[in-house]
Amino acid sequence: MSVIEIKNLHKIYNESEVKVHAVNGINLSFEQGEFAAIVGPSGSGKTTLLNMIGGLDSPTEGQIIVGGTEINKLKAGKLIDFRMRNIGFVFQAYNLIPVLTAKENVEFIMHLQGVSKQDREKRTKELLIAVGLGDRINSRPSKLSGGQQQRVAVARALASKPKFVLADEPTANLDSKSTENLLDIMEKLNKEENITFIFSTHDARVVKKAHRVITVEDGKVISDERK
């Protein structure tokens, strides 16, 4: 069974005078353990698609089924809870809480989930070591580089043991070395722990690393290749 099932998805923005058909009839499914990139020109609808998969935005039409739950039918409160338990997020920026240390940022969601202190600390340590920040556990985000911050964000996204991780242009603000480093870490986690990653990108080097590349244009999938 697929982790994510997307059926006939549409999103129309009509707040302004011109209607924007940002997602225009997308059908997709993702299996456990995929490492998929969504690519396409600016304005093609990548962010809109990811936001709907993550339950941050609601579709105008269509269905998104995550592990058997149709998330577009969930009530707002339930949806927040569902997100917290099933989906990990990495954003382009503003991922971390500036007043918390790396360790506390990773612990934060587990804390909301009510994980015991002991388990929390163990997992946080493992994750920060896995992303290569075992020695920066007590640093605040402002004391970390952009690449290090994004690695903390990846660790944070994984902390809640989600079904999959969504990342919208996670490397957009990073230099090429940090980009490669982050991708390597994501790939390693994907391989070793079979974690599903879905990320959007403009970056050809990132695309190269992906095992599946989905190209969108004008809100439609124009190609879907597996390597």
Next chain:
Amino acid sequence: MIWSISWRNVWRNKTRSIVVISAIALGIFAGVFSTAFMKGMTDQRIESAIETEISHIQIHQPGFRESSEIDLLIDNSDSLINNLQKNPAIANVSRRIIINAMAASAETSSGIKLIGVYPKAESKVTTIHNKIIEGEYFKGVKRNPVVVGKKLAEKLNLRLHSKIILTFQDFEGNITGAACRIAGIYNTNNSLLDELNVYIKFTDLQKLTEIPKNTNHEIAINLYNNLTANDVSKNLSKEYPSLEILPWQTLKPELGYMSALMDVYMYIFIVIILFALGFGIVNTMLMVVLERVKEIGMLMAVGMNRLRVFNMIVLETIFLTLTGGIVGIIFGTIIAKYFSLHPINLTWYSQGLSAIGWDSRVYTSVNFQMILIVTVLVILTGIVAAIYPAIKALRNDPAEALRTE
């Protein structure tokens, strides 16, 4: 964890937070200190009025207080006083004859209230004998000694041992007079009183006015405990229904109200301060929420529900407010405590104050119940001020907030 996030968020923009905290601290300090000051002043005023003037309970024939008629006398006062002295709540009793009189010196004259007292008994009920600034309390003059206030002495241009002529009506309605000498001059800080009240020996005044023995106009009672005045006077009224027996609160209603009124006034004052501070706090927190749109959006995206976001903002506001509040309360209390031992001298002001019966040296009065209430009010202000910014924070749409540009 939300607590610690909120607390650390307070210190994220240090300059701004310190400005707000200082404003709150100053406001609360002003509130606490001025409350202690006013409260101290009122307490002192009440205490001194009781000590020098009214005592705790007074007994009269009904109507005497209004008309001062010489024949409205309390009969059988010997046995009445005997009974009163057996009452366990009563410390001391003093009987007085009170008549209106005219006092004249060689130069000028003035209307006065002539009060006949037994010096020993009177000095156990009021403290006039402690306020003598010249001469002695009924000593040093053989015939008709009187004790007058400093203000009256100045007005009539009298000195110690000067002669003073008193003119008044006797019990038969005939005008009579007496030549007296000033044995002592007192000063109570209440110049109204000092100008009006002239004390003479009970026995002298009785002879001069020919008021019958075993009668008098007023009995002043001093209690062991000020707070029992109401109850004791009620019980005595039941025992002696034909007499008017009143506690100090009724004798001088303005004193009783003054205490209650001062409390109300103080709370209004503090609420106004907090209200003004509240706007500053709302403004600061709105800025905070606006600055953190993306961060709050991210928190909501990764699973922080609305209640937690709301609580986070409310807690931050309370921490901010309470930090300022506690600083203000601590400083206010310490300084008020200091001035409760070392009085504030308002001499440069005191001419006006003593004219209306206030002491020029003010001992502040620190009231811990009030401090507790102020603390609760500060927290409430924090909560109320947080609501609007917190609701604003909830309006965030995570998808919208996170669209980076």
